[in-house]
Amino acid sequence: MVRGKIQLRRIENTTSRQVTFSKRRNGLLKKAYELSVLCDAEVAVIIFSQKGRLYEFSSNSEIQKTIDRYRRSTYDMDTYKTNLDQCILHLKQETTDMERKIELLEVSLRKLSGECLGSCSIDEIQMIGDQLERSLSSIRARKAQLFDDQIQHLQAKERSLKEENAKLLAKCLANPGQSTAHPRAAALHSRSSRSTDVETGLFIGLPELN
Template sequence: MVRGKTQMKRIENATSRQVTFSKRRNGLLKKAFELSVLCDAEVALIIFSPRGKLYEFASSSMQESIGRYQRHVRESQPDREKSMEEDLQNMKEEAAILAKKVETMEASKRKLLGENIGECSLEELQQLENQLEKSVNKIRSRKNQVYVEQIKKLTEKEKHLAAENHRLTEKYVVVPKESSSSAVHQVEEASPSEDINSQISDVETDLFIGLPESRSKRLSNA
């Protein structure tokens, strides 16, 4: 059964923490001693307790081991500085190469725009022409593709509108014949007859034909 890794954290209980420190400290000192004996290694171990008490182990001499460590650090320091200088130099060279590439690309861009081509040879001009033709062909191809996509969308939209128009026409415009006939019949019944129209015309004639004097005589005789 594989056990999962437990997260190590500080022991909160002071008593348990002190007991664990004593056990682990003794075990660590024992391991350092065994390592120096079994492997003939120079081992120096320094431990400070939480209260500041010092515990140490040295297979030969603690001072000699510390001095040896300091000498090693001083001797390795130039190598580190040299490595940093080499890394810095490499970065400068890479930056110079990138700057050169950017300059070349800018010059090529200006030539494609028709600038600074006075000193170009016939071969360079031919290359520029070929590049421009390739670019134009790609642009035209993309433009045609966009046209096709737009036409397809408009066609689909037209079909949708036609179907919607047909649906609305069937729903609101087409009127049944019976309803139309009854409406016409109602209109005929609501309109006045020819006889009534003629009577109205006669009355209007009697009232308005003639001069004002004769009209007043006719009214008195009546």
């Protein structure tokens, strides 16, 4: 005989309700025990009858330990959720503030570029002009510094080349026979010789008349 499906609603008959409670209670406690043994799980069941009588089962030695563990678990989970919600709210606020700052920076950049000036007052225009002047002054100062550095580098390079040329010239003059061994030294020696043997057209007296 197939057992019919029982409709889940309060049993109105007191005797039937008490019988059903006793059967279902014993079955629930048995299932809890089987679950704890088969799955090595910590199980606790607390039942209060309609008249307030307590029925309980705990796989632990004391049901209070299981209750304390449950409280700690639920407290940790609630704390985690609270902290997570606060972190999300903080990140949302930071995102909103960052978007506002980016928008203000974009507006300021457009104004510095000469755009969107129609709504600016005289004071704002003056402020933008002063800011541009300070920027130009900084750019000019940096440009002058770069030029000075480049000039100093070239001057140092020039001094180094002059010192090298002087050393080569002195070496050529000290050893005339070896001047041809180095093309650069030979050229320097040749220029030095020509500079000492140049004939000039200088004479003393009145110029001759044709």
